[in-house]
Amino acid sequence: MVKQAAGRQKVSHFETIQGRRQALNIINWVLLAAGSILMLSPLWWMLVTSVKTMQEVMTYPPTFWPESWNWSNYMKTWEAAPFDLYTVNTLTITILVVIGNVFVNSFIAYGFAKVPFKGRNVLFAIVLSTMMIPGFVTLIPQYVLFAKLQWLNTYYPLVIPAFFGSAFNIFLLRQFYMTIPDELIEAAKMEGASHFWIWWKIGLPLTKPALATVAIFSFNGAWNDFLGPLLYVNDESLYTLQLGLQVFKGQMSTQWNYLMAGSLLVLLPVIILFFFFQKYFIQGINLQSGGK
């Protein structure tokens, strides 16, 4: 009798859960769709501007639908500077920075999260502190330092530091490592595993979503970096996309259509990458279920 009632209750629960889920999903979808319009409208403006003639850009009042869609602006933008060379340059820097950031920060973060050692908290506080000093007061001494290392006019100042950890990423990955149950680590240690082995075999796979985040953030950061290449690269043949875009922005006048076209073109690879990279989030591993 009791058993039966419980069984029936379970079924009805199940039904309502399904129904509720469905309703929630619909509300969710509508909310997201409405928000998407908000998110995309500034980009619409970019797109519209990018296909206008300069004459139309300068016309008052501005139009939200262009008189004609001049897709040839994109060709002209690409030809205004050696953008294919800049793409190669930017990719080179970006890929190296991403590799460095993902592996090295993960390694360091594991140390801060899972290996007890003396002075760990103090050192971690120092890691955080390095984020707190505004960049431009260290800009000059840092430049002098890289000059002394004979690294000016190379990509070394942009790439090498990525292999020595960055506070933001260390902190981020540390937070993720903290959520890995200690028992898991202890069990591996019991079997005689070293921390290095644990990091490689357990730490890295378990923090995949976080590593994907770091990868995306660093890709973004390096891809969009402006001040770094500006300061350290002198030869125009070593310029990056962000520097190249500046040819459209003068002191007195700006070629809005080309600037917007260029910005959208530069954006494109990042968007594509993100679209396909997402599966690393979805494949995320359940830490609570032990992460086999």
Add this chain to the structure above:
Amino acid sequence: MAGKRRFNYKTKEGLQGYLFILPWIIGFIVFTAGPLLFSFAASFTNYNVTSQMDFVGLSNYEKLFSGDQLFWTSLYNTLYYVLFSVPLTTVGAILLSALLNRDIPGMRLFRTIYYLPAVLSGVGVYLLWMQLLEPGTGMVNTVLAWFGIAGPNWLFDPDWTKPALIFMKLWSVGGGMLLYLASMQGISKSLYEAAEIDGANAWQQFTRITIPMITPVIFFDIVTSLIGGFQIFQEAYVMSNGEGGPVNSMLFYNLYMWQKAFEAFDMGYAMAMSWILFVIVFALTIVNLKLAPKWVHYEGGGK
């Protein structure tokens, strides 16, 4: 005997720990420590980058506290910005990631759309926003007008400049969303299933399961956006032409510091400013770290 072995293991483990953080230690010593120490030392001088660097004692610090009204203005503007932007972006990012963490059609596209603004960065975006926020015919006020709302003068009204920057920041909340999304992937589905069977509704599941499970990342987000918020610079620099906007309402701390460093070439003064900011942010971060154990839940039992 057992005690000794344990001790040995601990030392060995400690050594491994140092090995793990060795790359950072090297990087810190080689790339960061020198410039930091230099800027600290130079904050007690009249350093102007090229021709002078004489010891002036505490006079830069004295001037800042005693006679520089712009120092206080910029500090006020920055605190205002941090006070609103940090909670708003944190809450916004959490809610958004909750919406984006469901299994519904088009999710990949939605995630991409919401992440898009975070990818756009640099001067171009701020110029874009200046056009969107243009009071008469800009897109923002045009859309507001459709709903019968008379939009403010945004970047031309000292009361609206900072809110405008905060809205702009909210637009690019996708970066934070990404963090939470990654962290939500780690939450076991079985937890939700169990809760559902217990009759918990979506909101209860969100507040009782999702939120506690992502507290480590919330903590991370708050600490880093606090630090980042205090460093707001480029938006204000571009959108006010480097001048600080109407009635200096966009003269943020770092913008003022930049003016001192690269327009007045009073680098010693700017460096003194940077260390005051450091002390403020450091103190707030320590408070955060101390409060963390009260609300941050580490599944791994982290200390």
Add this chain to the structure above:
Amino acid sequence: MRRFKWVPALLILMLVLSGCNGFTKGGSGAEKADAEAEEGKITLDFWTFWGSEIRRPIIEKIIEDFNNSQDEIEVKHTFIPWGDIWTKELAAIAAGDPPDVVINDINATALRGKNQQAENLSKYLEEDDISGDFYEELWNATLYEGDSYGIPFNTDTRVLFYNKDAFEEAGLDPEQPPKTWDELWEYAEKLDVKDGEKYDRLGFYPMFGVQTDVWMMNADNVNFVDENSEVKINTPAKLDTLEWLNKWHQKYGADNINSWKAQMESQQANPFFSGDLAMLVQTPTFYTQIRDYAPDLNFGVALLPEKEPGNGHTSWGGGFVAEIPAGAENPDASWEFIKYLTSKEAQEYWAVKNFDNVANIEASESAASSDEFNDNGKMVYELAVEAMPLTMLTPTSLVAPDYMTLVNPEFDNVYLGKKTPEQALKDAQAAVEKEISKK
């Protein structure tokens, strides 16, 4: 282990990438050094912010002409984005590895001289005194304690553009632009076309394109801080100006003003092109925008109106100098190149091709009669040349380089109705005096 099979592939990728250009120290630089050794030439690094499709070919043609004119010096041009170029220059000077010639802001030249960021050019000027070739106001801005630290290159001024068709429509003589502040007001009243609270056509608003300080200078020909470090903000003429400007602000109201101000400041849609704005203060180069974006506009130009008859049509401008950063390797060769850049020949070429004002008087005057300009072009350029001697600069104060951050908010407060003009000027004067006394 299977999971990380791609790791070796990554390592190989890294190796390949690090073989790229940016990792071989001075890849192209090394080649250049070889070329140099062969020909025994000195290579000069020349940094400018002229990277647009219009300006770049022009400066590169000038460089090419210089390179071909002699066989000892080879100049290499590098474009560095506007604004950031000077941050980079400062860092390079600090590191002892600066470029050889840089285009820099004329207004801060004396300050850079004081800080020894730029080389003192006096020893070259003793041999070739070219100081007389340039407009006096420009030349004086390059001096610190009597020594020059940069040679003026290009410059600008502000003139009044007006819509002739709108004049005719309003019953005004299109050949008689306003000459005084009173006329300006009177004309604007006639040109306004009001539709309720909004304007279909706005006659004139003095603070589109220029700020309060320009009109104050127009009124009494004195900068806020004079050469003796005396603060001259709270003066009767400046008070008149602030009251006059406030009258304009109240006439049109913030809502009507801000929208257009935003458009113009962000260098996009300009109501002057569409005839929605009848008069506008702008640089002479603005003509090129009319030419390209509103070719049918029937417009005229005039000197900036004066406060009252006989007061003087003082205008305001800026400009750039060519300087040798402190510590540059071959200052003698740099000087040769700068001399060429600022010579009549190069300056005239720049002036004509860019429709830009140049610092060299002779070049400026002969450009005005250039056949390359059409009638409108000539009209604007001739007026610009006429305005040049009346144009003042606002050199950065050596005692309080950033005092404008203290002054601007006081003006804003007046327009917002938060302070009276008297109070605002008094406060601004006091704030700047305090700033100077701190030094």
